Amino acid sequence: GAASADPDPTATLIVNDQIEIATRAPAPDHLKDVFDTVQSGWLYRTEETRALQMDDFDNPAMVFVDLGLEQWDGVDGSEGKSCASCHQGIDSMKGVRASMPKVNPAGNDLWSLENFINACRTQRMGAEEWKWNSDPMKQMTAAISLQSRGMASTIRIDGAAEPYWEQGREIYYTRYGQLELSCANCHEQNAGKMIRADHLSQGQINGFPTYRLKDSGIVSIHGRFVGCIRDTRGEPFKPGSPEFRALELYVASRGMTLPIEGLSVRH
Amino acid sequence: MLGAVAACLAAPAAAEITPTEVRFDNGAVAQSLTGVPGDPAAGAKLLSSRADANCVACHMIAAQPDVAFQGDVGPALDDVASRYSEAQLRGIVANSKLTFAGSVMPSFYKVGGHVRPGDGFTGNPAPADLGPILSAQQVEDLVAYLLTLKP
Ligand code: HEC
Ligand code: HEC
Ligand code: HEC
Known part of the structure; x- marks a missing residue:
């Protein structure tokens, strides 16, 4: 009570x-x-x-971070690229979670972290987009969010x-x-x-x-x-x-x- | 097909007052919704059932010490019959907002006017003919039970 x-x-x-x-x-x-x-x-x-x-x-969330790190380095899509090909280490994502959601680069929509990830997958990797609550998406947002731990x-x-x-x-x-x-x-x-x-x-x-x-x-x-x-x-x-x-x-x-x-x- | 649907929606008993017909007077409802006396034992069960009324989600009740996890969003229901008349209690259960303006307490015998109503707790949209949360007799059962709560 x-x-x-x-x-x-x-x-x-x-x-x-x-x-x-x-x-x-x-x-x-x-x-x-x-x-x-x-x-x-x-x-x-x-x-x-x-x-x-x-x-x-x-x-227990750290298991999912590890799976996200595997995704980060995993090549996918028609361009033969991984996230790491362009962004290098996952620590390049420091502060990114802390800025979300935000207006997209085109200035015509509000994007969450998931939208930015899917934009890279579809436009830059030639890969399929991940469903919002799919395992790979949640693993990736977990790995990226950890980089902002303690940040304002x-x-x-x-x-x-x-x-x-x-x-x-x-x-x-x-x-x-x-x-x-x-x-x-x-x-x-x-x-x-x-x-x-x-x-x-x-x-x-x-x-x-x-x-x-x-x-x-x-x-x-x-x-x-x-x-x-x-x-x-x-x-x-x-x-x-x-x-x-x-x-x-x-x-x-x-x-x-x-x-x-x-x-x-x-x- | 239509015939089957109509057959499923059992017609209310002749004397039953539908949600849109309920007459509130300063929040209170004098007339029984069914004309059939409420069953306090059934009301006691409803009060703590998770599926429909779930009143204990928000109210504590000392008379049901075996019910785990009683909430405290609303006042304790102990002795509530000494604070309200039968008509007032019926009104509070049917549509609390007509007694307590803007209350967080849901309106249990009301149809229509909801924003994005669902089909129970499934997350699916509500059917077009969504009924009230509680049936008329369930409201009467709850009122009968609440009336037993006095010092
Ligand atoms: C071909 C290059 C490339 C690949 C591959 C790539 N990205 Fe990007 N990504 C970019 C560019 C360019 C931007 C926009 C500029 C920037 O913010 O760095 C960006 C932006 C982002 C942003 C937004 C950063 C911010 O501060 O707003 C996130 C999050 C992101 N990428 C995640 C990923 C993930 C996760 C993957 C792999 C699934 C990935 N990217 C693959 C090039 C790439
Ligand atoms: C989501 C929360 C919630 C639920 C569920 C709920 N109530 Fe309430 N109830 C309240 C609040 C809050 C009040 C106090 C009135 C106000 O200020 O809004 C209240 C007031 C009351 C009162 C008047 C008590 C007094 O002492 O003034 C009664 C009687 C009552 N509720 C009965 C019930 C019954 C019976 C049910 C289930 C059918 C129920 N409530 C479900 C929140 C709730
Ligand atoms: C019927 C009551 C109720 C309503 C309405 C409600 N929530 Fe919740 N919410 C809860 C409960 C219970 C929890 C789990 C305990 C907690 O963290 O508060 C919760 C948890 C949360 C959490 C997780 C907090 C954490 O630190 O883990 C967030 C975020 C949240 N709610 C946001 C919302 C938003 C946004 C809305 C409106 C769209 C909303 N809630 C509507 C009851 C409610």
């Missing part, structure tokens, strides 16, 4: 006894009237689940990104499904409370992609959004849809003062 309703105020996320990652931060300016402090979903999980994220040997978000919510941000905010406050619940109903109004067995967090995405113990696998940002709207007895938007990319930008902006965790572990 209510006994465990508040995150442990003493919990500190230190990975491999070395990398300290802030899990609390002052709310970004645009959210100041809602929260003083934004908090990572890590704080709302049990001590055992939190511990899994504190050591790369225990973190660099997303833009003004200029060309602003209309997408506005659209995402609209979606965040829309009450979906037969249960008529918005993201804000659960993650803003009721963060810290229990909804049945689940401790409601602020629904931040700085920890994504995440390893979910319940699914024994990686869950993408849009995969989580699908699950949350389905739980309202609603019909979710499709992973990769314009709606979910806009929502991704808006949700990212609610946690833009929190560092990227690389790969989180959730129950």
Whole structure:
């Protein structure tokens, strides 16, 4: 019940006894009237689940990073190229996850990390695109996200990104499904409370992609959004849809003062 | 084909009030939705069932200590019958928003007006004739159970 309703105020996320990652931060300016402090979903999980994220040997997501690294070096498509052919080591992707989603090079769409990966595959490698929630895509986003671990978000919510941000905010406050619940109903109004067995967090995405113990696998940002709207007895938007990319930008902006965790572990 | 569909949608009993016919008075609903007295034992089960009502997702209830994982999004339901009349409780269960404006509590006996409604928890779009979350008799069963909750 209510006994465990508040995150442990003493919990500190230190990975491999070395990398300290802030899990609390002052709310970004645009959210100041809602929260003083934004908090990572890590704080709302049990001590055992939190511990899994504190050591790369225990973190089950790291297996998927290794598979992603194999993809990185694997030649695919008509051009006979791998990611490494052009980008060299995966460390060239440092900071990339922290900037997502962002307006594409042509300036006419908002792209998530998955879109950039598929653009390289189809336009530069002559390879087939990967489905949004396919294993190779999740392995690749896992490997790329790890390169931004501990880094500050660099997303833009003004200029060309602003209309997408506005659209995402609209979606965040829309009450979906037969249960008529918005993201804000659960993650803003009721963060810290229990909804049945689940401790409601602020629904931040700085920890994504995440390893979910319940699914024994990686869950993408849009995969989580699908699950949350389905739980309202609603019909979710499709992973990769314009709606979910806009929502991704808006949700990212609610946690833009929190560092990227690389790969989180959730129950 | 159409005949088969029509046959599946069992016609409501003559006395049953459909969701669009319910008369709310300041959020309260005086008239029974079915005319058949509610069954408090069935209501007790519904309250904690995951599939349909799942009230304990948001409410704690001391009278059901065996039910694990009770939520605290809404107030505890203990002694709720001493705070509300039967008509008020029926109104709260049928459409809570007419008692508590903007409430996060779902409206359990309401059709239409939903944004992207689904077919239960499948994620598929809802059928065109999506019924209310609870049947009229289930609402009556819940109300009958809630009325037993007093000091
Ligand atoms: C019915 C309540 C409910 C609604 C509505 C809801 N969520 Fe959730 N959400 C949950 C629960 C429960 C969890 C798992 C516990 C947690 O982390 O909060 C969760 C988890 C999440 C997480 C993972 C957080 C983490 O750190 O692992 C994100 C992100 C998220 N939700 C975003 C959203 C967005 C965006 C929406 C709206 C499209 C939304 N949710 C709507 C209940 C809800
Ligand atoms: C033939 C060359 C080539 C190949 C092969 C290639 N890329 Fe790219 N990639 C580029 C170029 C050029 C850009 C745009 C300029 C830049 O941002 O470096 C880019 C951009 C990106 C970006 C966006 C970076 C940012 O900061 O916005 C990502 C992510 C990316 N590539 C991932 C991959 C992955 C993963 C693969 C393999 C599956 C791959 N690329 C294969 C040439 C390539
Ligand atoms: C998603 C959350 C949620 C669910 C599910 C839910 N409720 Fe509620 N309920 C609330 C909230 C929140 C309130 C407080 C009213 C408000 O301020 O919105 C409330 C208020 C009530 C009240 C008035 C309690 C009081 O003391 O004022 C009753 C009675 C009630 N609910 C019964 C039920 C029943 C019966 C069910 C299941 C059929 C149910 N609720 C399902 C959230 C919920």
